[in-house]
Amino acid sequence: MTSDLLAGKVVLVTGASSGIGAASAKVFAREGATVVVTARREDRLAALVEELRGEGAEAAYVVGDVSAPQDAARAVDFAVGEYGRLDSAFNNAGIGGDRTPLHLMSDDVYDSIMDINVRGVFNCLRHEIAAMLQNGGGSIVNNSSVGGLVAIPTAAPYIASKHAVVGFTRAAADEYAKQGIRVNAVAPGTTRSEITTDWFGRNPGLEELANSLTPQGRTAEPEEIAAAAAWLLSDRCPFLTGVVVPVDGGFVNQ
Structure with a gap:
């Protein structure tokens, strides 16, 4: 069920080849948006745009x-x-990196x-x-993480990066508020995606631990993050x- 939240808007979604990005493109399109998606994997983008167009949406992709x-x-551009314009953007592209103690973290992981x-x-x-x-204005949502609000062990560069996303969000919101541009962020908790699937696969018991620390006691679906971003x-x-x-099932509110 949709409510035309984004009817008539041109929306850019980054990191749209999987997970939250792909789910967001679908949610935004069903809410009436014209969707431009970008990511590095052209085959995924082409399949996504074909699916969106098959559902009657206006959609296109740019590899990047x-x-x-x-x-x-x-x-x-x-x-x-x-x-003719860009009304909204969801800056979703991101990676998780290794789950490694800080003193053993490599320069390559940090840099990437x-x-x-x-x-x-x-x-x-x-x-x-x-x-x-x-x-004359627009709206931007950046995808941070609960890791941008709290610390999580053995993920220091990821935590630092997501705190930086929060900083960029607040700085840009303040700088451009009078010019009609709103900038906000979502901070997902444990969400089903390629990143978390990889982490859970390499760290048995991690998903169960994360869910035990979440009041709702479960992993979110990417569409749940997309719904918050759409609003x-x-x-x-x-x-x-x-x-x-x-958007974390109550994790940071404990």
Whole structure:
């Protein structure tokens, strides 16, 4: 069931080849949005766009790596060139990295996490905001994590990166509020995705532990995160900016 939350809006979704990103593209399209998706895996994007178009949605894809400034710019430029404007964006692209004690963490793991999770959001924000300023405003949601609000052992670079996403969200929201651009973030708890499936597969018992620490006692489905992002991107909350919404089954509220 949909409510046309995003009817008439052109929305960009990064990291859309799987998990929360793919689920968000589907939710946004069903809420009436024209969806532009971007990620590194073209086969996944092509299949997603074909599915969305099969359901009657307007959708297109751009292959790219958001850690590369030119790729982030190209995705935004494509949306504006193809559909005339960019109304909203969900900066979802991110990676999890290794579950390793800090003193054993490698430079390569640190660099890859920071490039995607932090530089990627920075690259997207600056190009999305520039496009939205030409359009008189817009709405952006960044995907942080409960790891952007609390600490989780053996994941220090990931935790640092998601705290940085929170910082970017608050800074951009403050800087562009008077120019009609709202910037918020979602902070998912344990959510079914390629990242968590990989973590759970390499760390037996981790999912059960995470669920035991979550009041609802379960792992979220990616569509549940997408639903929160859709509301934040919509016009239903025009006075809401600079906030980080935990979508975590009550984890950080204990």
